Amino acid sequence: MPRPILATIHTAALRANLQALRLHAGDARVWAVVKANAYGHGIERVFDGLHAADGFALLDLAEAQRLRALGWRGPILLLEGVFDARDLELCSRLGLWHTVHCEAQIDMLAAHKTHEPHRVFLKMNSGMNRLGLRPAQFRAAWARLDALPQVDEISLMTHFSDADGARGIAEQFAVFNAACGDLPGERCLCNSAALLRFGADAQVASDWVRAGIALYGSAPDFPANGDWGLEPTMSLRTKIIGIQELQAGDSVGYGSTFMADQSMRIGVVACGYADGYPRHAPTGTPVLVGGLRSRIVGRVSMDMLTVDLSDAPQTGIGTEVTLWGRSAGGQLLGIDEVAARAGTVGYELMCALAARVPVAVDAGTVGS
Numbered sequence: 309m310p311r312p313i314l315a316t317i318h319t320a321a322l323r324a325n326l327q328a329l330r331l332h333a334g335d336a337r338v339w340a341v342v343k344a345n346a347y348g349h350g351i352e353r354v355f356d357g358l359h360a361a362d363g364f365a366l367l368d369l370a371e372a373q374r375l376r377a378l379g380w381r382g383p384i385l386l387l388e389g390v391f392d393a394r395d396l397e398l399c400s401r402l403g404l405w406h407t408v409h410c411e412a413q414i415d416m417l418a419a420h421k422t423h424e425p426h427r428v429f430l431k432m433n434s435g436m437n438r439l440g441l442r443p444a445q446f447r448a449a450w451a452r453l454d455a456l457p458q459v460d461e462i463s464l465m466t467h468f469s470d471a472d473g474a475r476g477i478a479e480q481f482a483v484f485n486a487a488c489g490d491l492p493g494e495r496c497l498c499n500s501a502a503l504l505r506f507g508a509d510a511q512v513a514s515d516w517v518r519a520g521i522a523l524y525g526s527a528p529d530f531p532a533n534g535d536w537g538l539e540p541t542m543s544l545r546t547k548i549i550g551i552q553e554l555q556a557g558d559s560v561g562y563g564s565t566f567m568a569d570q571s572m573r574i575g576v577v578a579c580g581y582a583d584g585y586p587r588h589a590p591t592g593t594p595v596l597v598g599g600l601r602s603r604i605v606g607r608v609s610m611d612m613l614t615v616d617l618s619d620a621p622q623t624g625i626g627t628e629v630t631l632w633g634r635s636a637g638g639q640l641l642g643i644d645e646v647a648a649r650a651g652t653v654g655y656e657l658m659c660a661l662a663a664r665v666p667v668a669v670d671a672g673t674v675g676s
């Protein structure tokens with residue numbers, strides 16, 4: 309028997325989340341962001357649930373090749389553009405659209421030999437100070453691109469640093485519009501948080517939105533607003549493989565970080581940080597045992613963690629434990645809640661799912 313741990317990817321939930329985000333996006337087209345192997349889900353596993361998207365956005369050329377190998381002939385956008393002049397050959401061959409965020413990428417394009425001119429997304433640094441041309445350099449870059457025979461259509465793009473937080477997008481949106489409001493071309497501004505919180509303004513949602521985390525059922529602004537009606541797309545389930553009866557004063561796990569103050573039952577669960585579960589999840593982090601909420605006690609170790617079974621007398625070896633997502637019976641434990649207890653975000657937990665965890669695809673209905 310293999311270890312009982314299994315991650316399940318829910319195709320119907322992906323489809324439902326894409327549909328829900330379309331309602332927020334109005335007339336804008338939706339990029340399904342599938343970077344980092346579809347946020348840990350697996351590009352091949354999410355393709356069926358997301359193929360109604362208008363395009364796929366990612367940053368690894370090998371992932372773009374995998375999408376073409378799946379038969380996707382629609383738009384693919386490289387969110388960071390090319391890393392090397394040779395990447396442009398692959399863009400020409402696979403028909404990839406690419407971001408241009410710096411002058412060096414324009415130099416590479418100017419030297420590139422191609423029969424098919426490329427569609428590019430020119431990116432402005434409107435305040436996040438990661439990738440992008442400064443507002444003062446943006447027009448000159450646009451004019452340079454516009455003059456290149458290697459370039460077809462130019463779209464305009466920026467990325468918000470605080471779409472999920474108190475600062476919001478107003479300042480960056482104003483900087484962007486002031487610098488390029490009169491330039492022609494389609495706009496692409498929103499990530500999930502900007503779309504959900506500010507996308508009702510058609511100027512903000514504009515022509516394309518880049519939806520990542522919300523497609524996977526996680527709320528980008530949890531806990532301020534944890535409930536956008538999104539469905540979890542990944543469930544991580546395993547089983548109890550051992551039971552311990554503690555007396556008052558007994559401790560559990562490495563470092564004896566948890567000590568029983570009365571007699572209690574402990575379940576030993578086949579999941580640890582080598583499976584991608586966060587080691588920093590403290591005592592009290594929620595889990596579902598047989599579909600009912602319980603809590604982790606003691607330190608998460610490499611292959612196991614321990615849970616409190618005091619209120620779950622019917623449980624024993626073989627009882628199902630859900631670390632996040634839905635239990636087999638349909639009960640929900642949000643990945644955002646687990647992430648928050650561990651001092652991180654749902655994004656990191658999804659992406660960290662370890663290669664040793666087997667993954668199944670559930671093609672059934674939403675909520676099962």
Ligand SMILES: *Cc1c(COP(=O)(O)O)cnc(C)c1O
Pocket residue numbers: 341343387467498499500501518519520521522528
């Ligand atoms: C990852 C990424 C997104 C998607 O962000 P989410 O918060 O997951 O929706 C959008 N735009 C860019 C440039 C990105 O790198």
